[in-house]
Amino acid sequence: MKRIIENIEPVLKRLKSFCEVVLGFKKNQAVLEAQRCPQCSHPKCIEGCPLGVDIPGFIRALREKNNLKALHRIREQNGLAGICGRLCSAPCEKACILNEEEGVDPINIKALERFSFDQGQSKIKQIFNAESANRNNRKVAVVGSGPTGLTAASILVEAGYEITIFEALHLPGGILRYGIPEFRLPEKALDIEIEYITSLGIEIKTNCLIGKTYTIFDLMDMGYEAVLLAIGASAPQMLDIPGAQLKGVHFAQEFLMRTNLAGEQQSLKTEMPDLFGKEIAVIGSGTMALDCARIAVRLDKQATIIHSQTEDDIEATGEECNHAKEEGVKLEVLTSPVEILSDENDCVKGIRCVRMDFVDKDGKGLWKVVPVKNSEFAVEADTVILADKGASNSLIIREMKDLKINKDGSIWIKKNEYMTSVDGVFAAGGVVNQSLNLIEALCQGKEAAQKIDLYLQKKNQNEEKNI
Amino acid sequence: MHKIVSKQIIGENLKRIEIVAPVICKKAQPGHFVMIAPDDKSARIALAIVEINLSKETITLIFKEDDSSTKKLGSLWIGDSVFALLGPLGRPSEIKEFGNVLCIGYETGVVSLLPICRALHKSSNKVISVLGAKTKRNLCLEPQIHLCSQEAYVMSEDGSIGKRGYISDSLEKIFSEQKIDRIYVAGPFSVIQDVLISVPERKVPKKILINPMTIDGFGICGCDLIKIKDRYASISVEGPELDADQIDFSFLKTKMKNSRK
Missing domain, CATH: 1.10.1060.10 (Alpha-helical ferredoxin)
Known part of the structure; x- marks a missing residue:
């Protein structure tokens, strides 16, 4: 069959x-x-x-x-x-x-x-079990209500802790809310999941930016014995090519936020023409690039994805690539951007690109993608969307000087322990490893929650000994 | 939750609202801003915190009704609550005794300048203010600035209030009369640039105040990314007060010219 x-x-x-x-x-x-x-x-x-x-x-x-x-x-x-x-x-x-x-x-x-x-x-009817919630009489704070934070919170609450999730935006969901378009994850499905999580007895505090509204030390003063940083990796990274500051160059994060946080999807078609042009070129290779291009075609725009590797290297499922192509998204594979071209008003008028090809330089079978000589050409566009991978959000890191940071800006954690350099502060998900996919992020959330449980159990035992 | 407790019309399309914000008011300092959404359908906007009242647990915001979100915010009544309020955001201004401080603001730029002026005045600085506007109707918060300045000058392009001319025209006189230890400039980019070029004394530390054009308010959307020295930084994280000597002005110029709110 x-x-x-x-x-x-x-x-x-x-x-x-x-x-x-x-x-x-x-x-x-x-x-x-x-x-x-x-x-x-x-x-x-x-x-x-x-x-x-x-x-x-x-x-x-x-x-x-x-x-x-x-x-x-x-x-x-x-x-x-x-x-x-x-x-x-x-x-x-x-x-x-x-x-x-x-x-x-x-x-x-x-x-x-x-x-x-x-x-x-x-x-599913009522799930909340008042007896099981907070049976340990201990409070844990989860910072960020994205996939990692939600998973960790659901596991910790079942282990008997009192959990509060802190979310900076006005709606919970993190990247699931503002980073994934409606046609891949309907808001309704996300709302149901969040309703389920809150029905377990978890409190979600929105409009609360940790590092600003409260610091991690404030949370500890408020009685939270462990803090999990699950703030993701979505800070935009500038593409280092000439013309990146021109009019019409936007980050995928902005494009996705504007479209996903817009109150009514239908109003987008009327409001978007002022914000974004007609021919949109998306530079990037992941699902974020595909999502941007697919939103663009839904807003009656032409969309081209510029990707330096082959189509098979696009970090999305083949199914999504096919859907994008069916919808009219153009793929310029083995193409690398060299410069964003401007007109006399500092507006984007296109992208100068170069073709790439596989070359076995040493004859050792190590095929590498390199630019092809004299292969430059221009892709016409009045809007460019930079959809590169995000970096860790630096705000919380900046506010907390004791946090040890890796070279790539991610938070350092003890291997397999998820504990950062600060006692009682844990980190998991994108903020620790910027190249995680959804299931890996969920898995990290789950593992981190188990480590927090172990840490608090140990702490409890020590306290009992001292008594 | 965040209830409006007072509302005033203080100029043409200019409104002042006081909102209950118990957590924000405890942390807020001059230079901080908030992200506010009047209802669930409006876009979030960044507004400078102008006043903090700890006993009433409120913050005061002043804004010009120039887009759909600010118009919606302006249409709320006393007793109504705003849908979302996030803050305090950005970096607070560095306030200490500098000596003679020149504060320059153009039209609505004065809104973000006012809390800094007040704090500088409180910290025993001599505050010299220059306010500019196209015409008398566009001039903002002049009496408030007068109250926290030892000297205040007003320039209007059509001569309808104060002296006729641009802000930059007044600088030479001010610099010839006294030594200036620090300059703050707030307003549209063209004015900031014009003022900075006209400052006769090169070595004075110059701070510019830029309203972050951001969706989130904490550096995720990338709308307000600028170049400081050799790195990229978000105005909502590093600003709104920025060191004019460290900014890549050509980058900022294209960005400011083209940014859309």
Whole structure:
């Protein structure tokens, strides 16, 4: 039996709105796909999942058409099932045993996870257990309500701590809220996940920037015995080519924030023409670049992605690349920007690029991508979006001089301990490693939460000894 | 939660509101700003904290109604609450006894200059202020500046108030009469540049105040990235007060000319 593919919104409909592109499984499709699972005795998919979700277990529940049970099974290990079911890079599918058989595709685990969430979440009623919450009578602060922070908070609250999440923006979700467009992660799905997290007994304080509104020391004075910094890595990095300051050059962060935080998506089409031009060139290679380009085509603009490597090197799933191409996004691969060209008013009028190619310089088989001589050409554009990887947000680091920082600006942590150079202050996610994908960030959040639990247990034992 | 407790119209399209902000007012210092959103549909805007009242636990903001967010904010009544208020943001101004300090502000730029002027005045500096505007109607907060300055000059381009001319025209006289130890300039980039070129004394430390054009207020969006010496920095993190001698002015010029609020 063939792998069942999720239903997709037709291209023409997609381009007219910000509606979700991947529609997920219908009930019968999910059951059929679940029935393909061989239910191995030594499931490789669990080993492949950084969070160790009981994949055969939840698929079994889906076979029995018990979606609620399936969702509970996922949430034992992963508090963000609806988000992972949409955005995960699915390393479990790469580990699936069916890959070893010729001509057989792995189980569509990601789609099944999403189906469990979409169908199961409406049936979940009250979860908050007042007895279990704060049974340790200890407070932990989580800074940042992105994927790492939410995961860590959900694990710590279940371990019996009183958790407060501090978020600088007015809505929780971090990068999931302002960095991922509606057509990949609908706001509603994120709201449901956050509602679930808060229903566990977690308090989320929005409009609260740690480092400014409160310092970490203030938090400690307020009785928080451990602080987890899960502030992500989204500070923009300037591309060091001439013309980067010109009119019409924007960062992907700005573009995504403006579109995602806009109150009404439909009003974007009327407001955006003043802000961004008609022909948008996106320099970058990750999902962020693809997202920007895909938003641009939805706003009736032409979008070109400029990427110095091959199409296979784009750090996004092949599915997303295909969706982008279907929607009319142009890909200029093996192309490197040299200069952003300006007109007489200091406005962007294009990008001077150079073609790249693979060269085996030493004849040792070490193929490298290098610029091709005399291959310069111009890409026409009136707006350039820089969608390079973000750096760690320096604000909190600047406010706390004792925090040890790595050369790349990320926060130093004790290996496998997640503790920073300051006692009781932990860090995980993008702020520690800037190249994490979603599932790795969730995994770090989970591990850091376990380390915080251990640290506080140890602290408790020491205190009891001293008494 | 953040209730408006008083509201005044203090000029043409210029409003002053006092908002309850118990946490922010304890930390706020001259030079700090806040990000404010009047409702969930409006964009967040950066506004300088003009006054802090610790006993009432309030902060005061002054703004010109020139876009949809500020118009919406201006339409709120006493007793209404704002949707979001984040702060205090940015770096506070360095305030100590410098000696003779020249504070220059053009039109609404005076709003961010006023708290600094007051703090400098309190710290026993001699504050010499120069306010400029196109015409009398555009001049902001003149009485307030007068109250915290030993000397105050007003320049208007059409001569409708004070002396006729540009701010830069008054500088030579001021510098000839006394030694100036520090300069603060607030206003649009063209005025800042014009003033800095006209300062006769090169070695005086010059500080410029730039309103951060930011969406988030803590350096994530990149809208307000500028070049300081050889590195890139965000105005909302390093500013709003910046050292004029360290800034890459050609970079800032293109950025300021083209930035959209």
